[in-house]
Amino acid sequence: MRVGRPIKALPQPLCDYCGTHAALVKSGEAPYPYREDHGPLWICTACQAWIGIHARSTRNVPLGRLADGALRDAKSRLHDTLEPLVAGKIRRDRVNPFEARAKAIRWVSGELGFEPVPASIHNLSLEQCEQAIQYVEAFVAHRRAASSGGTV
Structure with missing residues (x-):
């Protein structure tokens, strides 16, 4: 009998597309989608949706939601x-690049009113990604036009 703190169960994410439990796969196993070793993944073989795990994670914590091709x-x-x-x-x-990227995601999420504000790109939905792309492209175009002296 184990005495001490209980061991938490491994996280097993559910597929947002079909609702089944994702399976943990590693390089060399049949459903692994990459040719090279990119680290372990949680994958839904029915939908071909997957997500990586946090680096150095001993508990195989997923980076975010499972993502299909789109x-x-x-x-x-x-x-x-x-x-x-x-x-x-x-x-x-x-x-550092990680901090800069996180601030960029928080900025665009705040500007677009995403609730809750996602910590990374991994937690965004397809619609949120498309909105963010359009917003950032418009923002960059506006800044370029303003810096070149063109009319806005």
Whole structure:
């Protein structure tokens, strides 16, 4: 019999698309979606939705929600859209990339009124990603027009 603090059960995320429990897979196992080792993933084989786990996590804590192909693509596009702002923040304020990216996500989430404010891109929905992409693109275009002396 174990004496002491109880051991918490491993997190097993539910798929937002079909409601089934995701399975933890590692590189080399049949449903693993990558050719190279990108670390363990939680995957719903029925929907082909997956999410990675936090680095150095001993409990396999998922980074966020499971994402299908459309959501993974939207997150990637949002990441690319934010990158010039993140690079500017790193140069201007001398912060690390993780801090700059987190501040960018909090900024755009606050501007668009996302509740609760997500801590990272991993927690955004497809609709939120699309809204954020449009907002950031408009913001960058407005700043470029203002800095070039053009009319806004």
